Amino acid sequence: MPASAFSARVQLCQLPAGATGRVCQLTGDESFCQRVREMGFGEAALVTKISGTTTSLCLVNGTRIALNHRAAMSIMVETLPALPAGKAE
Amino acid sequence: MKLPSHITPSARRRTGPASDRSPVYAMVGNPNCGKTTLFNALTGLRQKVGNYPGVTVEKKIGTAWSQHGKPIQVIDLPGAYSLAARSPDEAVLRDVLFGRREDTPQPDRIICVVDAANLERNLYLVHQVLDLGRPVIIALNMMDMAAAAGMKVDAAELEGALGIPVVACEAVHGKGLVELRLAMSRAELPLARHSWDVPVAVAPAVAELQASLTDHDGRPPLIARAEALLLLTDFDTVRVAGSKPLSGRTHGILDHWRRRWEGEGADWAAALIRSRYEAIGPLCRQAVVRTREQGPSRSDRIDAVLCHSVWGWVVFGAIMAALFFSIFSLAEAPMNFIDGRVAAFGSWVKDAMLAGPLRDLLTDGIIGGVGSVIIFLPQILILFFFVGLLESTGYMARAAFIMDRPMSKVGLNGRSFIPLLGSYACAIPGIMATRTIENAKDRLVTILVAPLMSCSARLPVYLLMIATLLPGDTVPAGRKAGIMVLMYALGTLGVFSFAWVFKRTLFKGAPPHMIMELPPYQPPRFMEITRHMAERGWLFLKNAGTIILAISIVLWFLSTYPKLPNPDATKTEQIAHSFAGQAGHLLEPVIKPLGFDWRIGIGLITSFAAREVFVNSMGVIFGIENAEDDNVPLRDAFRRATWPGGAPLFTPLVCLSLMVYYVFAMQCMSTVAVVKRETNSWRWPLFQIGYMTGTAWLACFILYQIGRAFGY
Numbered sequence: 001m002p003a004s005a006f007s008a009r010v011q012l013c014q015l016p017a018g019a020t021g022r023v024c025q026l027t028g029d030e031s032f033c034q035r036v037r038e039m040g041f042g043e044a045a046l047v048t049k050i051s052g053t054t055t056s057l058c059l060v061n062g063t064r065i066a067l068n069h070r071a072a073m074s075i076m077v078e079t080l081p082a083l084p085a086g087k088a089e
Numbered sequence: 090m091k092l093p094s095h096i097t098p099s100a101r102r103r104t105g106p107a108s109d110r111s112p113v114y115a116m117v118g119n120p121n122c123g124k125t126t127l128f129n130a131l132t133g134l135r136q137k138v139g140n141y142p143g144v145t146v147e148k149k150i151g152t153a154w155s156q157h158g159k160p161i162q163v164i165d166l167p168g169a170y171s172l173a174a175r176s177p178d179e180a181v182l183r184d185v186l187f188g189r190r191e192d193t194p195q196p197d198r199i200i201c202v203v204d205a206a207n208l209e210r211n212l213y214l215v216h217q218v219l220d221l222g223r224p225v226i227i228a229l230n231m232m233d234m235a236a237a238a239g240m241k242v243d244a245a246e247l248e249g250a251l252g253i254p255v256v257a258c259e260a261v262h263g264k265g266l267v268e269l270r271l272a273m274s275r276a277e278l279p280l281a282r283h284s285w286d287v288p289v290a291v292a293p294a295v296a297e298l299q300a301s302l303t304d305h306d307g308r309p310p311l312i313a314r315a316e317a318l319l320l321l322t323d324f325d326t327v328r329v330a331g332s333k334p335l336s337g338r339t340h341g342i343l344d345h346w347r348r349r350w351e352g353e354g355a356d357w358a359a360a361l362i363r364s365r366y367e368a369i370g371p372l373c374r375q376a377v378v379r380t381r382e383q384g385p386s387r388s389d390r391i392d393a394v395l396c397h398s399v400w401g402w403v404v405f406g407a408i409m410a411a412l413f414f415s416i417f418s419l420a421e422a423p424m425n426f427i428d429g430r431v432a433a434f435g436s437w438v439k440d441a442m443l444a445g446p447l448r449d450l451l452t453d454g455i456i457g458g459v460g461s462v463i464i465f466l467p468q469i470l471i472l473f474f475f476v477g478l479l480e481s482t483g484y485m486a487r488a489a490f491i492m493d494r495p496m497s498k499v500g501l502n503g504r505s506f507i508p509l510l511g512s513y514a515c516a517i518p519g520i521m522a523t524r525t526i527e528n529a530k531d532r533l534v535t536i537l538v539a540p541l542m543s544c545s546a547r548l549p550v551y552l553l554m555i556a557t558l559l560p561g562d563t564v565p566a567g568r569k570a571g572i573m574v575l576m577y578a579l580g581t582l583g584v585f586s587f588a589w590v591f592k593r594t595l596f597k598g599a600p601p602h603m604i605m606e607l608p609p610y611q612p613p614r615f616m617e618i619t620r621h622m623a624e625r626g627w628l629f630l631k632n633a634g635t636i637i638l639a640i641s642i643v644l645w646f647l648s649t650y651p652k653l654p655n656p657d658a659t660k661t662e663q664i665a666h667s668f669a670g671q672a673g674h675l676l677e678p679v680i681k682p683l684g685f686d687w688r689i690g691i692g693l694i695t696s697f698a699a700r701e702v703f704v705n706s707m708g709v710i711f712g713i714e715n716a717e718d719d720n721v722p723l724r725d726a727f728r729r730a731t732w733p734g735g736a737p738l739f740t741p742l743v744c745l746s747l748m749v750y751y752v753f754a755m756q757c758m759s760t761v762a763v764v765k766r767e768t769n770s771w772r773w774p775l776f777q778i779g780y781m782t783g784t785a786w787l788a789c790f791i792l793y794q795i796g797r798a799f800g801y
Contacts, residue, residue, distance in 0.1 A: 029602075031175060031527075032602045034358060034359070035171075035527075036604060037362040037363070038170050038171040038173065038213060038362055039170050039210060039606075040210040041604070042359070042362065042366070043359075050392065051392075051396055051398075052396070052398075055490055055494055057396050057607070059389075061209055062207060063210065064388070064389075064606070065606055066489070066490045066493070066603070066604070066606075066607055067603060067605075068502045068601075068603035069497065070600055070601070070603075071602040074602065
């Protein structure tokens with residue numbers, strides 16, 4: 001993915017529904033960050049937001065993951081241009 | 090840098106159990122990957138399964154049979170994403186694998202159950218398990234779900250790459266079980282030949298910690314290495330090492346490396362996880378072929394409605410309304426049938442026996458007491474049918490998702506809602522389900538408030554009071570259901586209010602993070618649901634036939650003796666003179682401000698054993714009072730009951746007050762015992778009894794006194 005393809009860095013909770021982003025930084029406490037990484041949601045993972053602002057529903061590696069607002073605020077993503085359905089994995 | 094060859098050997102080696110005894114297998118895997126379904130299929134047991142993460146929170150042991158007819162012990166363990174345990178249920182998995190549990194043999198071999206549709210993430214745990222140096226079989230489960238998601242997972246390819254048996258299976262359909270049994274029956278299993286590179290900067294730390302754990306903490310070498318890797322992934326030593334403190338030497342090494350990495354500004358803990366995923370990536374690329382690009386799945390389309398910020402709440406409300414309405418509308422006919430049969434049986438016994446204490450014991454004590462409880466069996470079954478539907482379809486996790494927002498207002502998160510929702514059926518599994526909550530304070534708050542959710546044991550009390558309050562079959566079911574909903578809502582409001590108070594006083598802390606997997610929707614498994622209903626129904630009847638029967642007999646005795654010398658005394662005077670009556674009169678000054686008399690007081694005391702015992706106690710006491718008049722339903726006996734001055738006892742206000750008392754009061758010995766076990770202290774169950782029963786008294790006092798002031 002060329003660097004120009006990335007746009008703004010936003011918190012996951014701010015990613016609009018339907019948009020895809022790449023995780024670029026985890027800012028929560030250490031234990032949370034490690035758990036997120038262990039679940040394959042770490043830096044460089046592609047995430048597609050399905051719905052939600054307060055509680056977010058996302059698709060990561062084909063798995064639907066629910067995150068509360070605090071968790072979604074702790075995950076910084078770089079937004080990617082829209083991908084065809086299924087490509088987010 | 091390669092790890093020592095004895096850890097992840099490059100050459101194929103074969104191992105068998107140390108002696109001639111049959112090997113012990115542990116079954117491990119991510120949450121909700123079908124471990125317990127597979128365990129049940131292998132052992133013939135019927136452990137609870139459900140389509141949401143965290144159904145299994147404790148180990149279960151069963152016996153499978155090899156192809157040669159030899160017994161094989163299988164241990165089903167709670168699901169975990171990693172050996173770096175962060176919640177009590179995950180700690181069970183780690184401790185059993187590390188041989189730290191005195192009550193469980195250390196497994197000789199490990200079956201890693203892997204969700205084929207989520208191969209990459211599932212292989213992370215497998216990768217950690219391979220570090221333990223034990224023979225591993227991979228059960229590649231849910232192959233049908235992977236195919237539905239447009240993936241073809243090649244088990245042979247994975248087996249070739251890892252060098253260990255990989256069996257494709259669909260536990261839910263019984264596919265692949267023969268092959269898995271064959272693999273388990275092998276006398277020797279190869280060790281994995283897969284190896285991975287620990288980052289160069291981390292390898293000396295691993296080696297140093299491993300040596301210290303072996304020399305100073307008495308860990309076997311392979312366990313020491315796995316533990317060293319965990320300590321470097323999670324610096325919380327108590328979380329990794331358990332309650333047994335690490336030696337000063339190991340602490341010193343860990344502190345040294347932590348400070349050094351902090352000084353370098355390097356996050357090697359994260360790098361360790363990344364390096365595992367870097368090793369897993371090529372395996373997945375080898376084994377998984379995408380057969381087609383997948384658009385939005387069926388689950389995505391359903392989630393678009395059920396997780397919608399508006400429609401999600403509408404559906405949630407509709408499900409709850411359907412549940413409560415069904416309890417009244419569907420259960421009426423079977424309930425009347427049971428009621429009629431119990432009454433007819435009581436009459437038959439009365440006619441067949443000579444008058445005397447034995448006949449009174451059978452009709453007033455046993456049939457009256459037990460019969461008054463078992464007529465609520467249909468409602469209990471309907472409640473468990475709905476709970477089973479929610480659990481098997483995958484809606485349970487969605488309910489937690491929807492409830493996250495209100496839960497966050499009181500300082501908890503949606504994950505706490507799954508134990509709370511389970512507590513609608515029974516607080517005991519609900520409290521055990523809190524083991525999935527990572528934060529200790531949040532877990533304790535959830536345990537403390539869970540018994541406020543109206544469980545199935547309250548159902549008989551509510552139903553009896555509603556029948557007294559709204560007599561006759563002409564009252565629409567919707568009105569009765571409305572009062573029931575009000576009681577459930579009051580309990581839920583209590584949960585939120587007390588959680589809010591506790592999170593701001595006793596258990597202050599930042600709102601917790603929540604990250605939770607939502608499983609794909611699945612059609613309801615009616616066989617499982619029916620079996621679970623039958624189990625719960627049988628448990629209810631068993632309680633009625635044992636505990637409630639015993640209490641009925643004791644209560645009949647206490648309500649009948651000592652006899653009044655005056656043979657012309659009324660039944661009410663006789664009960665008032667009895668042991669139970671004397672105890673009730675002692676309690677009456679405390680409960681009179683709530684509108685309750687001494688007879689209700691007896692019910693309150695006896696129902697501390699279990700809430701439904703209240704109905705049984707009332708059945709015995711009012712059965713004795715109305716002994717001359719056959720077949721008086723309890724609700725009619727209630728309507729006849731009066732205070733000494735002639736005023737009716739069970740006014741609508743008293744019926745409501747009694748229901749409110751049972752919404753809040755901690756009337757369940759089994760729950761007290763489970764809270765003691767889960768918190769490892771008497772402090773919290775005693776606190777729970779105090780705050781819940783105190784709240785019950787206060788709420789009833791306010792309700793009754795205000796109601797009286799308004800002339801009710």
